[in-house]
Amino acid sequence: MREKLGWVTKWLGKTRADIISDPSSPGVPAQSKRFSQYVEHIRTELEAGKDISDSALDGRFPEGCA
Secondary structure, eight states, rough: OOHHHHHHHHHHHHHHHHHHHHOOOOTTHHHHHHHHHHHHHHHHHHHHHHOOHHHHHHHHOSSSOO
């Protein structure tokens, strides 16, 4: 669990930095939505107590899952 939360923290920092560096970028809403999907995916994994493969998210936010 700690490792999963560590990955969420890492990607939150990167996502925030990207948004802060160019908040008016047209890609910001999509990036924010993808990160929200990633957090929901991690939540589902933690509730299930196991890794759940999601190639779209695991590829974008690599964490050693799958």
